[in-house]
Amino acid sequence: MVHQQSGLLFLLLCWIAVKAENPPSISTLTKSPTNFKDGDTITLHCQASATGSSTFTYQWFATDFEGNGKDISLSRYSHQVNTGRLTIRSLNHTQDDGYFYCVAKNTAGRVRSKRLLIQVAHLEVTPNVDTSVSKSALQGAELTYEYPVVQSFPEPMITWTKGGSALSESQRISFSASGNLYIGNVEVNDVDRYRSTVQNTYTGQSFSRGPVVVSVTARNPSAILSTPYIILGPTNQVAIQGKTSSVTFECFASGRPMPTISWRRGGQQIYYQAGKFTLTAHNKRLTVHNPRKSEEGVYECRVTTTNQHKSRTANLTIIVEPTFTVQPAMANRFPQESAMFKCNATGTPTPKLPGSTTGKRLHHQPRAEFK
Numbered sequence: 001m002v003h004q005q006s007g008l009l010f011l012l013l014c015w016i017a018v019k020a021e022n023p024p025s026i027s028t029l030t031k032s033p034t035n036f037k038d039g040d041t042i043t044l045h046c047q048a049s050a051t052g053s054s055t056f057t058y059q060w061f062a063t064d065f066e067g068n069g070k071d072i073s074l075s076r077y078s079h080q081v082n083t084g085r086l087t088i089r090s091l092n093h094t095q096d097d098g099y100f101y102c103v104a105k106n107t108a109g110r111v112r113s114k115r116l117l118i119q120v121a122h123l124e125v126t127p128n129v130d131t132s133v134s135k136s137a138l139q140g141a142e143l144t145y146e147y148p149v150v151q152s153f154p155e156p157m158i159t160w161t162k163g164g165s166a167l168s169e170s171q172r173i174s175f176s177a178s179g180n181l182y183i184g185n186v187e188v189n190d191v192d193r194y195r196s197t198v199q200n201t202y203t204g205q206s207f208s209r210g211p212v213v214v215s216v217t218a219r220n221p222s223a224i225l226s227t228p229y230i231i232l233g234p235t236n237q238v239a240i241q242g243k244t245s246s247v248t249f250e251c252f253a254s255g256r257p258m259p260t261i262s263w264r265r266g267g268q269q270i271y272y273q274a275g276k277f278t279l280t281a282h283n284k285r286l287t288v289h290n291p292r293k294s295e296e297g298v299y300e301c302r303v304t305t306t307n308q309h310k311s312r313t314a315n316l317t318i319i320v321e322p323t324f325t326v327q328p329a330m331a332n333r334f335p336q337e338s339a340m341f342k343c344n345a346t347g348t349p350t351p352k353l354p355g356s357t358t359g360k361r362l363h364h365q366p367r368a369e370f371k
Helices: 002-019
Strands: 025-032 040-047 057-064 075-079 087-089 096-105 108-112 116-118 133-138 143-145 159-162 165-167 174-175 181-183 192-199 205-216 229-232 238-242 246-250 252-254 260-265 276-278 285-289 296-306 310-326 342-346
Touching: 025 096, 025 116, 040 057, 040 096, 057 075, 133 143, 229 296, 229 310, 238 246
Parallel strands: 133 205, 238 310
Antiparallel strands: 025 040, 040 087, 057 096, 075 087, 096 108, 096 116, 143 181, 159 165, 159 192, 174 181, 192 205, 229 252, 246 285, 260 296, 276 285, 296 310, 310 342
């Protein structure tokens, strides 16, 4: 009789194992539309699948770019628990920019999705935008004017005029990526009014900035120093391997005569290389395309006249996103039994591995130990 009961129990356990659901995995994670601006509506969709399972519930979470949690319980956010859809109405870049992810759950377990990046197109009008500014410079010296930073996504297009006529860059005149004006080896004929227009080509928004009124004090040519110098040097850049399409270093110079600009890395001069390095006119900008770990290092801008040179350097840091080398496996245990999960990853910088359950971080406690 005992043997019959044991056999029945064994068969029952086997039947339960066959019929049991498996934990879910994320099969779909989308945002529609893929591009959007302030005031638009967007729908995020998360869908899970699992062998032997037909019913899932979903919950959405969000953080800002620094990892701080966001409140998405407001009426603008419409959650569909059974379909995995989250609709956000009246998008606002100050409130909605960040990362969104979902957690799918069935009776056998739960899984967290990857993050969806939400970055809302916008253009903010710069304060005191119509203010006129006067700038003076000595002949043969340099002139710079830095406007307040333009808040825009994507990066705005900025066009310039001088005395009402379109103005382009030259060896002496430069416009930085952030929208500022630089003039090297100033000449008397640089006297004029310089205006610029800022436009976000996606949203269609634009505004004009107040003029920079330039005056120049003439000098005897013998009083003008011939030493080359850098009026805007390259700044440190950070790229994510496999995701950042390019990074650009800028370098503007002045001197009499105007110096030439070259770029170096590891003591070797950098030249145009298709798919890897490009240089703009007068070598003012060096762009590194699809930067990888092998391109990490110190980049030098060197400005040179006949027998003198000055240089300035900047670092390119490459981040390699974490990749799991060991992933945790399912552990079926009876109550009061212990379970151990193993997890390891590689990346640059070295990844940290905080324990979590569906995005809720675990901390050291009597029943949970991290090694």
